[in-house]
Amino acid sequence: MIxxxxxxxxxxxxxxxxxxxxxxxSEIIGVRPKPEQSAKDVMDKALQKAHLALxxxxxxxxxxxxxxxxxxxxxxxxxxxxxxxGAHWLIPSVRTVIDVGGQDCKVIRVDANGxxxxxxxxxxxAAGTGRFLxxxxxxxxxxxxEIGPLSLLARNPVVITSMCSIYAQTExxxxxxxxxxxxxxAAGITxxxxxxxxxxxxxxxxEEDVVITGGVAKNTGVVKSLEVxxxxxxxxxxxxxxxxxxxxxxxxxxEKFLQK
Amino acid sequence: MIxxxxxxxxxxxxxxxxRDGSIIAHHIVETGFKPDLAAKNAMDGAxxxxxxSIDEVGYCVSTGDGGKNVSFAGKYVSQLLCLSxGSYFFIPSVRTVVDVGGNATRAISVGKEGRxxxxxxxxxxAAGGGRFFxxxxxxxEVKLDDLGPLSQQSKSPxxxxxxxxxxxxxxxxxxxxxxxxxxxxxxxxxxSIASRIASLxxxxxxKEDVVMTGGVAKNIGVIKSxxxxxxxxxxxxxxxxxxxxxxxxxxxAEKELQES
Numbered sequence: 424m425i426x427x428x429x430x431x432x433x434x435x436x437x438x439x440x441x442x443x444x445x446x447x448x449s450e451i452i453g454v455r456p457k458p459e460q461s462a463k464d465v466m467d468k469a470l471q472k473a474h475l476a477l478x479x480x481x482x483x484x485x486x487x488x489x490x491x492x493x494x495x496x497x498x499x500x501x502x503x504x505x506x507x508x509g510a511h512w513l514i515p516s517v518r519t520v521i522d523v524g525g526q527d528c529k530v531i532r533v534d535a536n537g538x539x540x541x542x543x544x545x546x547x548x549a550a551g552t553g554r555f556l557x558x559x560x561x562x563x564x565x566x567x568x569e570i571g572p573l574s575l576l577a578r579n580p581v582v583i584t585s586m587c588s589i590y591a592q593t594e595x596x597x598x599x600x601x602x603x604x605x606x607x608x609a610a611g612i613t614x615x616x617x618x619x620x621x622x623x624x625x626x627x628x629x630e631e632d633v634v635i636t637g638g639v640a641k642n643t644g645v646v647k648s649l650e651v652x653x654x655x656x657x658x659x660x661x662x663x664x665x666x667x668x669x670x671x672x673x674x675x676x677x678e679k680f681l682q683k
Numbered sequence: 684m685i686x687x688x689x690x691x692x693x694x695x696x697x698x699x700x701x702r703d704g705s706i707i708a709h710h711i712v713e714t715g716f717k718p719d720l721a722a723k724n725a726m727d728g729a730x731x732x733x734x735x736s737i738d739e740v741g742y743c744v745s746t747g748d749g750g751k752n753v754s755f756a757g758k759y760v761s762q763l764l765c766l767s768x769g770s771y772f773f774i775p776s777v778r779t780v781v782d783v784g785g786n787a788t789r790a791i792s793v794g795k796e797g798r799x800x801x802x803x804x805x806x807x808x809a810a811g812g813g814r815f816f817x818x819x820x821x822x823x824e825v826k827l828d829d830l831g832p833l834s835q836q837s838k839s840p841x842x843x844x845x846x847x848x849x850x851x852x853x854x855x856x857x858x859x860x861x862x863x864x865x866x867x868x869x870x871x872x873x874x875s876i877a878s879r880i881a882s883l884x885x886x887x888x889x890k891e892d893v894v895m896t897g898g899v900a901k902n903i904g905v906i907k908s909x910x911x912x913x914x915x916x917x918x919x920x921x922x923x924x925x926x927x928x929x930x931x932x933x934x935x936a937e938k939e940l941q942e943s
Contacts, residue, residue, distance in 0.1 A: 456860075526850065548808070549849035558849060589809035589818065589848045590786060593693075600716040 426680060427469070427480045428672020429462050429496060430505065431489035434525030434553065435638065436461035437669040438469035440480070441677065448472035449666045458489025466495065482680035484672040498679060503531055503542050505671030510634050511537025512674055513667070514658050518630040521620065521649075521657075522668070523639035525553040528620055530627050543627045549588040551619030553639055558588050559612045562595050563605065570609045574644030577610030591615060613644030620645070621652040633657045640664035684940050687729070687740045688932025689722050689756055690765065691749035694785030694813065695898070696721035698729040699929035700740065701937060704772075708733035709926045718749030726755060741940045744932040748786065760935055762928055763791055763799050769931030770894045771797030773920035778890035781909070781917070782927075783880060783899035785813045790884040797931075803886045809848040811879030813899050819872055822852050823865055830869055834904030837870035851875075870904060877908030884913060893917050900924035 425447070430437045436454050440447045450469040454461045462485065470477060477495060485496035486505040493499070502522070510520045511533055520531040527546035534540050549555050560567045574580075581598045585591040598608060616639070633655050639645055641664060650657055660667070685707075690697045692714060699709040710728030714721045722745070730737060737755060745756035746765040753759075762782075770777045771793060780791040787806035794800040809815055820827045834840075841863060845851040851872070858868050876899075884893075895917050899905055901924060910917050920927055 547850075548847045554849055585807075587808045587848075589814055590807075593786075597716050 424481050424677065424680060425475065425479050426673050426676035427466065427483040428505065428669040428674070428676060429466055429483060429485045429493055430487040430502065430666075430669035430672060431458045431461050431485065431493065432487045432524055432668075433527075435665060436465040436487070437666045438465040439666050439669040439673045440469050440473050440475065441673040446662070446670070447475075449663065449669065451663065451665050458492045459494060461489065462493040462495070482676040484676040484679065486668050486672045497676075500672065500675050502668050503529055503544070504539055505668045505675065506636050507531045507533040507539050507671065508537055508674050509667040509669070509671030510636060512670065513660050513662065514632060514634060516632045517634050517658065519624075519633045520636060521624060521633065522636040523551070523553060523620060523645075524637045528552050528623055530624050532627055532630065541627050543623055545623055550586050550591075551616065551623060553637070555588050555591070555616055555619065556612065556639065556642065556645075558592055559595060562592050563599070563608055563612075565605070565609075568641070570612060571642040571644040573606050573609035574613040575647070577606040579607050580614055581607050581611035583611050583615040586619065610644065613642065614648045616645045617648035617652055620649055624653060629653050629655060631655055634660065636664045636667040638665050684937060685735065685740050686933050686936035686940055687726065687743040688765065688929040688934070688936060689726060689743060689745045689750060689753050690762070690926075690928040690932060691718045691722050691745065691747040691753065692784055693748050693787070695925060696725045696747070696749070697926050697929040698722075698725040699926050699933045700729050700733050700735065701930065701933040704934070704937065706922070706930060709923070709929065711923070711925060714749060719752055719754065722750070722753045722755075742936040744936040744939070746928055746932045757936070758939065760932060763789065763802050765928040765931035765935065766896055767791050767793050767799045767931065768797040768934055769927035769929070770896060770920065772930060772934055773922065773927070774892060774894050774918055776892045777894045777918075779884065779887070779893040781880060781884055781893060781895045782897045783813055783895070783905070784897040788812045788880055788883055790887050792887045792890065801887050803883050805883055810846050810851070811876055811883070813897065815848050815851070815872075815876055816899065816902070818848055818852050819855060819869075822855050823859070823868065825865065825869070828901065830873070831902035831904045833866050834870040834873045835907075837864070837866040839867055840870035840874050841867045843871045843875040846879075873902065873904035874908045877905050878912055880905070880909055881912035889913050889915055891915055895919055896924045896927040898925050
């Protein structure tokens with residue numbers, strides 16, 4: 424039995440192919456203009472890696488922002504359930520999943536069986552999502568993946584008081600004009616980002632173990648700041664934190680196939 | 684008796700000079716990152732237009748976000764009171780002031796002689812404020828001043844679903860890429876911002892006459908949409924709507940002179 428999960432987000436698309444409880448392959452691509460195309464491209468790459476064809480997949484579940492428009496998926500399941508499922512499979516002791524994606528942020532509480540207990544989501548405001556970091560990287564004229572490493576070298580992180588991404592951008596521009604260093608600016612940004620995520624986390628409460636999924640999990644600066652604010656050490660995955668949603672999709676696909 | 688008002692806003696700094704209750708000159712400059720310098724430049728500009736030197740100004744009141752450190756001002760007064768007094772000076776029948784500036788939107792309930800009865804303020808989120816239009820004009824490659832007139836050409840305004848300025852910018856760009864008409868996009872944005880301003884105004888209760896001030900009062904599209912949402916006519920002052928706060932400050936400065 425070969426199953427797959429396909430997660431089409433706002434910025435990236437991921438596919439995971441599994442067989443007999445093992446990940447055969449996974450892929451991540453930047454999104455194409457249409458979700459159908461993103462799904463096809465990422466799935467083709469994952470299939471190629473696993474030396475398989477689309478016909479070999481017994482069941483595929485789609486998830487994410489574009490999940491309803493994936494032609495080869497038999498069914499779709501919300502990314503909240505998929506992230507919970509995927510994270511729990513990777514780390515069974517997980518109870519809180521913080522997923523920080525390209526344009527939303529979700530905090531998901533699961534029970535000992537990985538079943539969804541409660542969740543909270545922000546997809547209305549760019550603050551506390553990957554978009555906040557993107558806007559800031561652009562203002563600093565650096566690459567998104569440079570923010571984390573730069574922030575770790577800061578001595579006096581700048582303080583960003585505005586919650587709004589647009590106003591925070593003005594604050595950062597003013598700090599640049601006043602001669603603040605890149606490290607201190609980067610650290611101010613990762614801290615501000617972590618504060619925004621933290622304000623969402625405290626609303627559903629945090630229970631260990633805690634994991635962070637999504638692209639922002641790769642930003643060491645944000646992760647470290649958030650760990651300080653939450654007073655927990657987050658568990659790290661052995662796989663790319665961006666594929667957790669797609670992995671959850673593949674796990675649901677297996678269940679669905681067996682039920683059939 | 685000559686007095687001056689200096690309103691240091693987040694985006695622009697305004698100086699108005701009055702003599703015995705009438706405006707003799709005003710000047711507007713961009714605030715940039717040095718509010719003190721902007722205040723000086725705005726004052727110098729206004730003085731030169733009035734053919735005066737700073738020594739001839741009996742008293743100056745400062746106001747606005749950056750107005751607390753204006754060297755030549757004798758006193759700082761809140762923007763709410765200055766806007767209220769300024770609006771009352773131009774339109775004595777005013778009961779509600781809607782001020783939409785660069786980084787803040789204010790709804791003020793005005794009592795006798797321009798007193799502030801109550802107010803609501805949004806300075807936390809760029810949605811529903813002037814900054815939204817800067818971002819939008821840039822995305823659409825249209826001049827800020829053209830947004831109002833262009834929106835009036837629209838026959839079917841598009842609906843903008845995103846609240847957040849950052850997300851709305853992306854939405855606007857995808858609408859453009861989908862080949863939608865620029866005038867319909869602009870009209871849609873005016874509608875959506877006006878609806879957010881309207882909910883702030885409804886919070887203090889809408890009493891006529893309603894006067895709109897601040898830079899966004901130059902956008903006829905927003906005024907018309909706001910009239911639609913609130914179900915009342917909106918008046919604008921017979922002067923640049925950006926200088927109302929500075930005029931109010933100058934009138935308060937004259938009062939200081941009378942009382943001293």
